[in-house]
Amino acid sequence: MPVINYLTTCIFDSGALKQLAGTAKKLGMSRPFIVTDPGIKAAGILAKVEDALGVAPAGVFSETVPNPTEKQTKEAAAAYKACGADGLIALGGGSSMDHAKGIGLLVSHDEPLETYAAITGGAKKIGKIPPLIAIPTTSGTGSEVSVGMVIVLENGRKETIVSPNLIPATAICDPDLTLGLPAGLTAATGMDAVTHCIESVLSPSVNPPAEGIAYEGVFRSVGNGWLKKAVQDGSDADARWHMMMASYEGALAFVKGLGGVHALSHAAGRLHEKKLHHGTLNAIFLPHILRFHEGTADEKYARLRQAMGLKPGADLGDAIAELNADIGIPATLSAIGLSADDAPGVVEYALKDLAHFGNPKPMSADDYAKVYEAAL
Secondary structure, eight states: OOOOOOOOEEEESTTGGGGHHHHHHHTTOSSEEEEOOHHHHHTTHHHHHHHHHOSOOSEEEOOOOSSOBHHHHHHHHHHHHHTTOOEEEEEESHHHHHHHHHHHHHHHOOSOGGGGOGGGTGGGGOOOOOOEEEEESSSSOOGGGOSEEEEEOTTSOEEEEEOGGGSOSEEEEOGGGGTTOOHHHHHHHHHHHHHHHHHHHHOOSOOHHHHHHHHHHHIIIIITOHHHHHHHOTTOHHHHHHHHHHHHHHHHHGGGOOOHHHHHHHHHHTOGGGOOOHHHHHHHHHHHHHHHHTTTSHHHHHHHHHHHTOOTTOOHHHHHHHHHHHHTOOSSSGGGTOOGGGHHHHHHHHHHSGGGGGOSSOOOHHHHHHHHHHHO
16 A cells, blocks of 8 residues: 655755755754765855855865765764764765765664665664754755665675655755856756656656656756756756756656666676766666666656657667767766676666565566676
């Protein structure tokens, strides 16, 4: 029987950052701990947030790495405790937001992170975490309103941890913070949002509100062309607004589930030395997964074609591949540093990933291997 939950407070508009001080006060946060990354600090966005906060933070962790790790989360959690913080502000893309959720989990729970993995039923062990405000600076992950976090554990797995208690207490979505984001990062994060929406549609679980939001996110980003516009002109405020909304919609949608694209991307993303961007991986795998599932969900494919502005019967995989080319996404895995030698490990971990169970038709190890080979 479906159980449907929606979700958290989101302050959304250009200039929304001005609401930070009042939001922190409302949440009882007087000594916040800011979690961000070196790029955000160097770009001056951290300074803007500190100014908007109006009080000195108890601490700042600005060294978050792409694809955050359990090791670094332990270090940041120790810093949080040492400074006597009473809440978290996540500033950045999905890595910083997921990292902040991991810190909140560690400072309020006693067991190792792997204990809370969704695939082993860990959600039931997750209670309240400190209040968390999430401020995205990219338009892709949607982690600012999602129930989950993804982290590379010390056991080598890139694990999904899911609980309503991990949803930030408030999201502050200010598209102005994405103005000037480089075209390549705009494209990669935008395709993350697109993939969230498409895989949410195709997930066989029952959640019509989420599915409806997912179609709207596809229409907004692809059918209306806002992703291309944001890539072409990073100063286009309207395009930035619409892509941040599409990202938000993708996260509202993926409570319904994800699928093989994310299973493969998580499995490849755990290869920390490769420094692979999650959105780029999604974009490369998506055309091949769409071709694999062709014929499984004909009505959904027809509605996706409509949302994307395609002709009836158009090949969705080809359409996504063409979109990737238009916005500068690499066409192959080999172009971003993966090889045939990586395939066995990626397949092994994809089969263990939570998203694997959201495919509209089952995928075997051989199926994943063929998709990987085609994408290579």
